[in-house]
Amino acid sequence: MSGAARAPKGVVSRLVQALALGVIFVLLYGASRSGATIDDRLSAVAAVGFLLLAGTLLSELLEPVGLPHLTGYLLAGILGGPHVFHLFEHETVARLSDVNTLALALIALAGGAELRIETVRRVMRSVSWALFLQTAIGVVVMSGVFLALSPLIPFTRELSIWPLFGLSLLWATLAVARSPSACMGILAQTRARGGLATFSLAFVMASDVVVVLLVPLALTAAAPLVTGGDFSLADVHEVGREIVGSVAMGTTLGLVLAAYLKLVGRHFLLVLLALGFVLTDFLKYVHIDPTLSFLTAGFVVQNLSAQGEKLLHAVEQMGSVVFVVFFGSAGAHLDIPLLRSIWPVALALCVARVAVTVGAARVSSAVAKDDPKIRRWGWAALISQAGFALGVAEKIAEKFPQFGEGFRALAIASIALNEIAGPVLFKLALDRAGETDPHEAAPRPSLAPEPGTPHG
Amino acid sequence: MTEIALLLGLLALSYMGSILSSDRTIRGFGLPSGAEYLLLGFLLGHEVLGVLDRSTVAKFEPVLVVGAAWLGLVAGVGYGHVGPRRVRVGRALAGIVLAAFVGVGVAAAVFFAFTLASDVTFHERLLLAGAAGIVCSETTRHAVRWVVERHGAKGALSDALADFARASVAAPALALAVLFAAAPDQGLPGLTLELRALATLGIGIVLGLVATLLLGREFRRDESWGILLGTSLLGMGVAARLGLSALTTTFAMGLTMSLVSPHRADLKVMVTPTEKPVVLPVAVLTGASVDVQAAPFVPLLIGVALGARLLFELARGVLLSIGMRAARRAGALNGLGMIATGPFTMAVAVTIGMRFPGPLGGSIVVLAAGSVVMGELMGPLMLRRVLTRAGNIIPGSSQTPPPPSVDPGPPDYGRAT
Numbered sequence: 099m100s101g102a103a104r105a106p107k108g109v110v111s112r113l114v115q116a117l118a119l120g121v122i123f124v125l126l127y128g129a130s131r132s133g134a135t136i137d138d139r140l141s142a143v144a145a146v147g148f149l150l151l152a153g154t155l156l157s158e159l160l161e162p163v164g165l166p167h168l169t170g171y172l173l174a175g176i177l178g179g180p181h182v183f184h185l186f187e188h189e190t191v192a193r194l195s196d197v198n199t200l201a202l203a204l205i206a207l208a209g210g211a212e213l214r215i216e217t218v219r220r221v222m223r224s225v226s227w228a229l230f231l232q233t234a235i236g237v238v239v240m241s242g243v244f245l246a247l248s249p250l251i252p253f254t255r256e257l258s259i260w261p262l263f264g265l266s267l268l269w270a271t272l273a274v275a276r277s278p279s280a281c282m283g284i285l286a287q288t289r290a291r292g293g294l295a296t297f298s299l300a301f302v303m304a305s306d307v308v309v310v311l312l313v314p315l316a317l318t319a320a321a322p323l324v325t326g327g328d329f330s331l332a333d334v335h336e337v338g339r340e341i342v343g344s345v346a347m348g349t350t351l352g353l354v355l356a357a358y359l360k361l362v363g364r365h366f367l368l369v370l371l372a373l374g375f376v377l378t379d380f381l382k383y384v385h386i387d388p389t390l391s392f393l394t395a396g397f398v399v400q401n402l403s404a405q406g407e408k409l410l411h412a413v414e415q416m417g418s419v420v421f422v423v424f425f426g427s428a429g430a431h432l433d434i435p436l437l438r439s440i441w442p443v444a445l446a447l448c449v450a451r452v453a454v455t456v457g458a459a460r461v462s463s464a465v466a467k468d469d470p471k472i473r474r475w476g477w478a479a480l481i482s483q484a485g486f487a488l489g490v491a492e493k494i495a496e497k498f499p500q501f502g503e504g505f506r507a508l509a510i511a512s513i514a515l516n517e518i519a520g521p522v523l524f525k526l527a528l529d530r531a532g533e534t535d536p537h538e539a540a541p542r543p544s545l546a547p548e549p550g551t552p553h554g
Numbered sequence: 555m556t557e558i559a560l561l562l563g564l565l566a567l568s569y570m571g572s573i574l575s576s577d578r579t580i581r582g583f584g585l586p587s588g589a590e591y592l593l594l595g596f597l598l599g600h601e602v603l604g605v606l607d608r609s610t611v612a613k614f615e616p617v618l619v620v621g622a623a624w625l626g627l628v629a630g631v632g633y634g635h636v637g638p639r640r641v642r643v644g645r646a647l648a649g650i651v652l653a654a655f656v657g658v659g660v661a662a663a664v665f666f667a668f669t670l671a672s673d674v675t676f677h678e679r680l681l682l683a684g685a686a687g688i689v690c691s692e693t694t695r696h697a698v699r700w701v702v703e704r705h706g707a708k709g710a711l712s713d714a715l716a717d718f719a720r721a722s723v724a725a726p727a728l729a730l731a732v733l734f735a736a737a738p739d740q741g742l743p744g745l746t747l748e749l750r751a752l753a754t755l756g757i758g759i760v761l762g763l764v765a766t767l768l769l770g771r772e773f774r775r776d777e778s779w780g781i782l783l784g785t786s787l788l789g790m791g792v793a794a795r796l797g798l799s800a801l802t803t804t805f806a807m808g809l810t811m812s813l814v815s816p817h818r819a820d821l822k823v824m825v826t827p828t829e830k831p832v833v834l835p836v837a838v839l840t841g842a843s844v845d846v847q848a849a850p851f852v853p854l855l856i857g858v859a860l861g862a863r864l865l866f867e868l869a870r871g872v873l874l875s876i877g878m879r880a881a882r883r884a885g886a887l888n889g890l891g892m893i894a895t896g897p898f899t900m901a902v903a904v905t906i907g908m909r910f911p912g913p914l915g916g917s918i919v920v921l922a923a924g925s926v927v928m929g930e931l932m933g934p935l936m937l938r939r940v941l942t943r944a945g946n947i948i949p950g951s952s953q954t955p956p957p958p959s960v961d962p963g964p965p966d967y968g969r970a971t
Contacts, residue, residue: 111770118764122788125757129792132741140616140800144791150784155768368569368831376562419780 112159119155122148126178126185142193145186148178149194149426150419157422166525167287168280171422172518175429182434194427198485200374201417201424205279206389207373208413209303210348210396211406212282221293221300224466224476228301229308231462232480233274236454237312240270243450250443253504264323265501268494271316272509273451275309275490276302277520280482283421284524286414292533294471298479298524303393306486310390311337313490317497324498336385344387348394351377355395356403366412389486428484428517437511444511451516455480471531478527482520483513564617564835567591571831588830588837588897589926595841596923606842614839619800619908621836622901623790626801628829629723629898630758630808631821636695641717649721652873653691656866656889657725661687663862664855672851677738682914684733686859688726689903689922693719694896697929701937709946711880715892715937722892723805726902731755731802734909741796750798757792758803761785762810769817778817778824801905833897840904840919849916856924863925867893884940891940894933895925 126148149171157170178185218225244266248254254262281302285295314337322328351373358369373392381388400406437444459477462468468476491509495502528534598605634641641649665683668674674682698719702712735750742750765785769778786804793803808825812818846852871889874881881888903922907915941947 114767114770118768121760121764122785125760125792126788129741129795132796140619140791140794142791143616143620143787144795147784147786147788147791150780151764151788154780154784365569368565372562372565376565415779418777419783422780 112162115155115158119152119159122151122155123183123185127183130185141186141190145178145190145194145427145430146197146423148185149174149423149430152178153422153426164525164529166284166521168283168425168521169518171425172429172432175426176432176434177429178426179430179432181432186430191427191430194423194430196375197420197423197427199378200371201279201420202389202485203374203378203392204370204413204417204420205282206392207370207396208282208410208417209278209299209306210352210393210398211400211409211413212299213303213397213400214406215401217296218300221297224297224463224468224472225300225304227466228297228459228462228476229304231465232305232455232458233308233312235458235461236274236451237267237270239454240273240447240451241266243447243454244269247443247446250446251504251508252440253501253508257501260326261324264320265498265505267316267320267323268498268505269447271309271312272487272490272494273447273454274305274312275483275487276305276480277482277484277486277517278302278306279421279424279484279486280517280521281479281524283425284479284521284528286417286421288525288528288534290528290533292471292531293469294475294528294531295533297468297472297476301476302479305480306393307390309486309490310387311341313337313493317494321497324500340385340387341390343385344381344390345394347381347386348391349398351391352395352398352402355409356399356405359399359405359408360403363408366408367416370412370416424485432514432517433507433510436507437514440508440511441515444508444515447508447512448515448519451512452481471533475527475531478524481516481523483516487513487516564614564838567834567838568831571834588833588900589923589930591834591837592841592900592923592926595838596844597841598838599842599844601844601846608845611839611842615843615908618836618839618843618904619794620787620790621832621839622904623793623800623804624786624832625829625836625897625901626727627786627804627808628825628832629727630805630810631812631818631825633720633724633805633809633812635812635822636713636716636720639713641720645714645717646721646724648877649718650724652718652870652892653693653722653725654729655873656863656870657687657691657729659687659866659869660690660859660862663865664859667854667858668851671854674851678914681733681736681910682855682917684729684736685906685910685914685918686855686921688729688733688906689895689899689918690859690863690925691722691725691729692895692899692902693722693892693933694894694898694929695719696896697894697933698892698937701934701941705938705941705947707941707946709880709941709944711878711884711944712941712946714878714880715888715940719892723898724809726899727802727805728755730799730902730905733906734797734799734802737797737909739797741798753796754793754798754802755806757789757798758806758808759810761789761803762807763814765807766811766815769815778820782821782824797909799905799909801901829897833900836904837897837900840900840907841923843907844919844923845916846920849913849920851913852917852920855917855921859921860924860928863893863928864890880944881940883943883945887936887940887943890932891937892933893936894929895922896929900926 126144129144152174153171156174157167160170160173161167177183179191180186180188245262248257248262248266254265257265281298284290285299314334318331318334321330359366378388381391396409399409456477459480460473463473463476488510491506491513495506495509498505525534595606597603599611600606600608634646661683664686665679668679668682672679695716698712698716701707702716731751731754732747734754735747740750742753745753762785765781768781786807789803789807790800793800811821815821867889868886869889870892871884871886874888875885884891899922903919907919909915910918938947942949
């Protein structure tokens with residue numbers, strides 16, 4: 099992420115940044131209002147440039163009020179996107195999905211590489227309980243909340259009880275999805291170190307795997323309820339094959355990457371580009387989950403070789419540019435008119451999700467006898483939702499086209515609210531827990547606890 | 555070939571370019587202009603083998619435009635310096651004037667030839683002549699460096715020719731702004747041609763200043779990449795949207811940074827090594843996008859433009875020998891020593907090809923390819939002869955490893971550690 103934590107900037111620097119932001123805004127605004135688009139092949143290029151610059155500048159300008167950089171990136175996308183100042187079109191935003199592919203690959207690689215066996219062992223008990231209870235309580239309670247709110251949801255009013263039951267199960271599955279990208283983004287910006295940071299990262303990454311497993315199970319269980327058809331284990335069978343394939347592919351990839359880093363070690367950014375763009379498409383083509391594969395690959399590089407730090411450094415280098423655009427385009431994707439139309443239901447579902455997450459966190463912390471910091475703030479990293487949750491929503495909407503559009507719209511609105519509030523809460527938690535150091539200048543190489551640092 | 559396979563191929567080429575530019579032991583490998591990759595692209599393209607079909611290549615057009623504009627930025631950032639040595643203003647101006655002299659000569663020849671032998675309209679003739687002049691004006695610094703490094707050349711003439719070559723890119727870059735401003739379809743119809751050309755430069759200068767301000771006093775390489783990429787991509791996108799030359803905009807941006815930023819040397823170290831990794835995929839894509847059939851007047855254009863270039867290069871040689879004592883021994887041959895064009899010309903041709911699709915753009919890409927190949931065959935050979943005559947090369951003394959007199963070896967920017 100841009101803006102490594104360092105000494106605060108002076109008024110002159112902020113003025114320069116505000117001036118630069120104004121200039122680039124005026125430039126793109128003028129070009130977009132000139133009336134003629136001679137060559138729109140590069141409109142996505144201009145959008146990337148704008149998101150990169152405006153996101154970085156806004157994040158720096160929002161820093162004094164304590165907002166995380168992610169909020170700045172999102173805000174740049176929202177302001178420049180098709181619903182506010184319309185500096186770029188819907189089609190342009192859609193074309194930015196290539197950047198998302200690369201970003202998700204980098205996030206998964208870095209996420210895997212951050213999971214050191216030693217670290218995981220330290221938080222194993224806490225994370226295991228949290229995973230189990232967050233998932234179990236989340237699915238049960240959020241299903242109930244969705245059922246209770248269904249009279250207020252336009253596309254569920256006509257449904258009978260069994261389809262509604264199936265639908266609520268799917269919503270609950272979506273609700274337990276977290277955002278690895280937001281978690282990593284905040285940790286990268288704040289250079290946070292300590293028990294809460296370690297727990298949060300380990301939980302969110304492990305939760306990613308759990309949701310990957312949970313989605314096909316939920317789809318399998320919900321299908322006969324929603325469509326009235328027979329119960330079929332085809333999806334479960336398919337996901338079993340996919341997971342085994344993903345882990346196998348990820349292990350191979352991890353070993354190859356470790357060998358490359360050891361033997362060659364140069365021009366790794368180009369290798370990452372090839373992985374992000376080319377290998378992701380190939381994996382999708384052969385029905386292997388790219389996220390799980392890259393996660394496994396990162397884990398293998400970190401734990402089965404001595405090249406983990408190199409991998410993390412390279413991902414951090416490239417991520418400093420890619421993640422800004424990734425979150426900026428997520429902001430540009432936010433459908434503000436839609437959010438305006440269904441915000442009461444979406445807000446109610448989000449509030450319920452936060453309450454369930456906090457409650458489950460308290461229970462799991464008590465059971466696992468967590469450190470007070472985790473007991474108090476362990477829920478904060480679990481609020482954000484972003485690209486991964488959108489992917490889950492998309493999968494559900496595709497599987498059940500009869501209510502796909504409505505489900506997708508409500509999911510996007512809820513994820514948007516979580517996307518905006520989540521990073522702010524997580525940064526606040528890290529600040530309050532005393533795990534961020536605004537004066538630390540050196541980049542954070544990894545979340546590995548320093549020798550001798552007690553867990554929590 | 556699928557898009558993914560092509561993307562993988564382009565990334566592999568880029569990887570190869572990184573190795574070629576970073577590894578000192580194989581830096582001399584390959585032709586200075588990268589013309590062999592152009593030929594490779596042409597062979598793989600729809601004109602010969604058909605491995606890269608037209609629709610797949612068309613999907614990568616934005617990559618071509620961005621790659622070409624990036625080369626403009628690289629040229630701008632490195633402008634005015636040959637290695638650690640600053641090019642004197644007088645010499646830089648002389649380099650620009652001499653390049654413009656050849657370009658204007660070629661343009662005039664093409665204009666009159668097409669007046670006599672073709673039925674294209676006046677405006678098209680003007681655009682075609684201007685574009686031909688633009689792609690026939692640059693002297694690639696790579697060819698000069700190649701000869702200097704291979705043969706251990708040292709002396710006043712080799713320094714002067716390196717300076718002229720470095721300065722020459724400004725002529726096509728500036729002329730391109732005028733050519734685009736004169737295009738029939740306009741994004742800024744309310745402005746005059748001069749103002750449109752100035753707007754092209756203005757966007758680049760403003761973004762260059764913004765980038766300089768944001769880079770601040772303290773140079774942090776990781777953050778600088780974000781600023782550099784952001785400003786240059788924004789500049790490319792805005793210029794293209796308005797029908798202006800993205801390459802000139804990025805050139806102006808790079809030049810502004812090189813003039814006002816205290817981090818000029820750091821910036822050059824950052825961007826120079828990216829040149830080769832960008833050139834190779836751009837060259838292959840350009841070669842694959844060549845459409846000889848869509849360029850009906852290619853034979854006439856190539857014959858006239860390249861013939862005129864030879865003549866005006868000889869004239870440039872004469873002018874040089876009159877103006878410089880060190881160049882007197884070689885006489886008119888001095889000009890032929892500067893005939894090699896390279897990646898920058900290809901980038902210019904690509905930019906023209908994308909802005910003026912159809913016969914005009916297609917013909918110019920083919921002409922640029924022809925100019926690169928001719929320069930490749932003739933330039934280094936003639937330059938060697940010129941420098942030998944001037945006493946800058948002692949016959950039989952080729953030096954290895956090459957001296958870093960012209961361009962410093964790039965750092966290993968891609969190292970993961």
